[in-house]
Amino acid sequence: MLDRRRFLLSSIAIGAAAGLPFPSTQLQAAAEDDPALPPRELYGSNQEAYWSQLRKQFLIPSDEVYLNNGTVGSSPRPVLRAILESYHETEQMAQADPEDYPIWGYASWNEFRDPLASFVGANRDEIAIVRNATEANNYIANGLEMKAGEEVLMSDQEHPGGEQPWLLRAKRYGIVVKKYEIPLPPKSPADILNRINDAITPRTRIIFISHITTATGVVQPVKEIAALARSKGLLSAIDGAHVIGMMALNLHDIGCDMYTSSPHKWLQAPKGTGFLYIRPDVQDRVWNTIATEGWERPELKAERFQRIGSSNVPMLAGLRAATELATTIGMDRIEHRHRQLADRMLGEMLNRGAQSWTSPDPAMRCGIVTVNVPPVKRMDLEKWLWQQKKIRIRGGEPSKLRLSTPYYLLPSDMDRFLAGFDEFKRARA
Numbered sequence: 194m195l196d197r198r199r200f201l202l203s204s205i206a207i208g209a210a211a212g213l214p215f216p217s218t219q220l221q222a223a224a225e226d227d228p229a230l231p232p233r234e235l236y237g238s239n240q241e242a243y244w245s246q247l248r249k250q251f252l253i254p255s256d257e258v259y260l261n262n263g264t265v266g267s268s269p270r271p272v273l274r275a276i277l278e279s280y281h282e283t284e285q286m287a288q289a290d291p292e293d294y295p296i297w298g299y300a301s302w303n304e305f306r307d308p309l310a311s312f313v314g315a316n317r318d319e320i321a322i323v324r325n326a327t328e329a330n331n332y333i334a335n336g337l338e339m340k341a342g343e344e345v346l347m348s349d350q351e352h353p354g355g356e357q358p359w360l361l362r363a364k365r366y367g368i369v370v371k372k373y374e375i376p377l378p379p380k381s382p383a384d385i386l387n388r389i390n391d392a393i394t395p396r397t398r399i400i401f402i403s404h405i406t407t408a409t410g411v412v413q414p415v416k417e418i419a420a421l422a423r424s425k426g427l428l429s430a431i432d433g434a435h436v437i438g439m440m441a442l443n444l445h446d447i448g449c450d451m452y453t454s455s456p457h458k459w460l461q462a463p464k465g466t467g468f469l470y471i472r473p474d475v476q477d478r479v480w481n482t483i484a485t486e487g488w489e490r491p492e493l494k495a496e497r498f499q500r501i502g503s504s505n506v507p508m509l510a511g512l513r514a515a516t517e518l519a520t521t522i523g524m525d526r527i528e529h530r531h532r533q534l535a536d537r538m539l540g541e542m543l544n545r546g547a548q549s550w551t552s553p554d555p556a557m558r559c560g561i562v563t564v565n566v567p568p569v570k571r572m573d574l575e576k577w578l579w580q581q582k583k584i585r586i587r588g589g590e591p592s593k594l595r596l597s598t599p600y601y602l603l604p605s606d607m608d609r610f611l612a613g614f615d616e617f618k619r620a621r622a
Contacts, residue, residue, distance in 0.1 A: 324504075
């Protein structure tokens, strides 16, 4: 049964999706019913109390343990409120200019791009807001001029949303997808860098890699990889789907040519929000994949890549609210929390005999722990934990577990998972 707050939020969301403007009194009531954010000073005196209060910003029921931010995050109350308020404003169709409509895909929307660019260490003209990293990766794979036989170099741990656009182009146009292996686990950044360097050939044109791999959560040395690419006269493109909101991100410091991300994971932004970063001196080397008004206007800079036709403005309001919340909490605190939780999770699983596929180097992991736990069958465990304990995990066949540790995860939540894992193993011993 829904409590009053959840019922009100659900009702408003359903009505907003149907284009029904809700009275501001109802929006205000929903906001007033929300728990307040914890004061920043509480962090200094009692960190667990601070994170426990932040946990109340999420609609995930208190009896559920969620360990799958690696797939999708849960948007907290400030983000949901921003979406609903934007629906309430835009769907009245009362814009002052009769030619103005709430259509994202034909405008610059700098009020949303500016805070996003600032949050990721870039400039407005380098950022296009798109729907997710997969879409942005397709823009890169489809947009660059490459001839048959020329190579893109990537790791053997790329997400399908990064790998498949290049495989499609290979099948259609004859380019070559070449891969280097990431060990399970990798021992050092230098080892990965050497593997990339050894795999470069005279036919290599671009290095396309994940900043944090979806398979094992390995944090690759992207700044060094970008520098290596530049020293060889190659382009560098980075799939950062897991990075924004998990750890501090400064694209100018990384120095890559292109970067993509999905804020709906660790930034807890609305689903259907993402971004494409392209350095100014590379923008004229990328063709548009989707063409509408503005595609051949280079003065628009990165904006021309976000011109996709009608889309969803309230989601942009939610994205802005997500960056504001992360900034209010502090990315330094969030990253520290992610690392702290992941280190504990890894240690506990190693004590249970798990094989780590997460790097022993703390700099090469952050908020994802991946372990191999044979003879446990991942899918059997995943279903049992959810059906019996209301614990969500994710992994891979046959025995890989990928355990995400978002900042709102409480020690008691982790203890519940560990106890559930132990019970499952004992029952099948």
